[in-house]
Amino acid sequence: MSATGIGAAVRRKEDQRFITGKGHYTDDVSRPGQTFAYFVRSPHAHAKLHSIDVKAAAAMPGILAVLTGQDLAGDKIGNLICGWMIHSKDGSPMKMAPHPALAATKVCYVGDPVAVVIAETLAQAKDAAEKIAVDYEVLSAVTDPAKAKSAAQIHDVAPKNTIYEWHLGDSKATDAALAAAKHITRIDLTNNRLVPNAMEPRAALAEYDSGTDSLTLWNTSQNPHVARLVISAFVGMAPEHKLRVIAPDVGGGFGSKIFIYPEEVVCLWAARRVGRPVKWTSDRSEAFLADAHGRDHVTHAEMAFDGDGKITALKVKTIANLGGYMSTFSSSVPTYLYATLLSGQYAIPNIYCEVDAVYTNTVPVDAYRGAGRPEATFVVERLVEVGARELGLDPAELRKRNFIKSFPHQTPVIMAYDAGDYLASLKKAMELADVKGFGRRKRDAARHGKLRGLGYSTYIEACGIAPSQAVGSLGAGVGLWESAEVRVNPTGSVEVLTGCHQHGQGHETTFAQLVSERLGISIDQVSIVHGDTDKVQFGMGTYGSRSGAVGMSAIVKALDKVEAKAKKIAAHVMEAAEGDIEFRDGKFTVAGTDKSMAFGEVALAAYVGHKFPTQEIEPGLKEGAFYDPTNFTFPAGCHICEIEIDQETGETEVVSWTAVDDFGTLINPMIVEGQVHGGIAQGVGQAMIEQTVYDKDGQLLSGSYMDYAMPRAHNFPAFKVDTTETKCPSNPLGIKGCGEAGAIAAPAAVMNAITDALGTEKIEMPATSMAVWRALQTMNRNQVAAE
């Protein structure tokens, strides 16, 4: 290992600029003649849109245009799309309703944009927006997914507000196993809706060049090429080669910046109409209504056990709320990213899952850190924990009995797990967490009037998204390979162009570490270029913990080609046979001699072209590669949470957290630890404080930080984070991915700990202090009544 190679806890190269305010975000970009966009949004959750009077607004000072959905339709700008086709049980395709970037005939949620004002200044745009009169005919609204089917129909294409009724697995075999079970554990769960809240709000700046008839969009995207593809091919804004998308520094995404949103489409369209650059930057309040939310499932699940505590079947019925329209990848989240993980870490012979996806009058729901996999883990890990309690077994023991122990393992729900050692991570976590000492800690807590509980979460996820043919067969509209280009400069420094996009992951460091390891050069000699469709040929972006497993594998392929060509050149320069050239620690050596050339010398020779036949070997040193994975990767691990509850107030504190994860090869253990910390924080936030509240009319009541609680440092103890390692066999580096693990593992660990402390399962996320206090009061009342 070189000092900055694979496995080194190198400090992040990008942090210098981020922590000194030198980052360059979309809102930092300003173009000559720039104007500002302000969106008028529906205050009603469900209404017909009769007319919009923009005359008074258009006459205000500084106004360049006031545009509506009618104008958008008039200019034949296409609708936004959902790019993953799901078919219902009966074979019918999902009911994707038209989603115009500006609503033209009806609005479907509070925040649905109906008009945009383009002005010289943002203040002028806001003032003019006050003058727009919109004539709404308010219709009855629904926000609760469980009530969607009987509510007023939102879209003509979707009777009973049902998008699809999908299923996976063997219904008959599962029912038979349930019928034959010694014990069945049943549970009803709500997976609460979350507002993503990346630190940098979304933004878009669009510029039209009439000379070349081309558009440029700067935006906060996790996947600029996908944005360009959708905006070209589906929205029809401009041909792909006439649209450049640049996603510069992006301050957090968590999935919410994958999607193609109305605002960027409108900015592009408006920029061309007014002939001036148009900028929109969301403020925080707007983000609550304009960014796709996460989760929002209602689930009933049953797990069957035989007499030995072996799981024999799992049956799950979920209603997934997709909100007012289908967002870009919304259909895949509660289906192929969810039900395919319901086997957890366990050998479960029979699984059957039904998912009904519904429209409601709420902000659209799409992928959010973990995307489907946290929901699956929550179902499985809550069931296993409750099952252990009902069977009178230690929850760790029940898990051990059911762990998958040999690999590869084909689950009944598509996934073929390739490698893992679930017992190892459980054991290590139990030691680190001192599970043996828990009884003593519980007694100590009781002396201070506190209830102490311990909860496990032995989660699994499918990452490294994704093998193209596999996802294609499941309905994905695109392949999910990745590309890379390695450009070696004549002086030996290297630029790596990647189709991944970093927005907090530290690619500028970890990708450089890979190059450092392979070429034997310092990471300071390596630049990572990403996020610009004019620089990087194509790429699928960053989500689903894919950048290491898929993106770096593409870089490995390109580096292999660079090394092969450099060896040829070195052979000519050193007048040796190509087969005799060895490359190690940044040096090309003629085997068995002291003749050698440093990597930089070969790079220079490649560009000078004096000492090798350029008719046979092209000058220069630049190679590209596309890498398509052969399987998903399967990070897994064990998180153990301990909480204490104040019996008088319900105040609940996470007092200990242990995470032992198997991510395969670690490129940078410090960055991995940071990813785990952030994931746990988001998972604990979901489990304990983050609550998205709609009233029955569809008003978002938790629409600001006054009412929507985000986790802060004081919500957490110091985390004990460690790893075990089984290499991922399907990619050259053995990487599994770590970006989502914490958020996937944490909610179940928290809720298992809280229910352990309380002695009741009757509490839902978020288990706020108030919810815990109420659960305690209910138990006390029931106890008094029983006595």
Added chain:
Amino acid sequence: MAMTMTGEVQLPASRDTVWAKLNDPATLKACIPGCEDLNMLSDHEFEAVAVNKIGPVKAKFKGRVTLSDLDPPNGYKISGQGDGGVAGFAKGGAVVSLTDKDGGTLLTYNVEAQIGGKLAQLGQRLINGAAKKMADQFFENFAAAVKG
């Protein structure tokens, strides 16, 4: 979101005087906090414009107000819908009843309202306080008007 508010005010005037003032557009315009304009459309219907601030949301509400269930001089129902543009909307009504008390008139009111948009998103914690404050201010003004 739904908002309810009830209250009562002792007014230093007879029931007939209070009733007349409750139906007088000029009095209402002078007493409604932030009221910029109030025009009668018919005997029991008027259009009003009022500027109000609730927490961080300042809005100019334009709306049509209807008086119904008229029972002179005992009370009526006043209801309407105000469109605050990008700030959202408010709609609802109040049942107002008058009784003789201590040589004056006791006015009781029962408000039920719905608010939406930015008002609900940002102002919901503040809405009850703001509404109470506005009501207090209205009746303070109104008490002065009936006295005068």
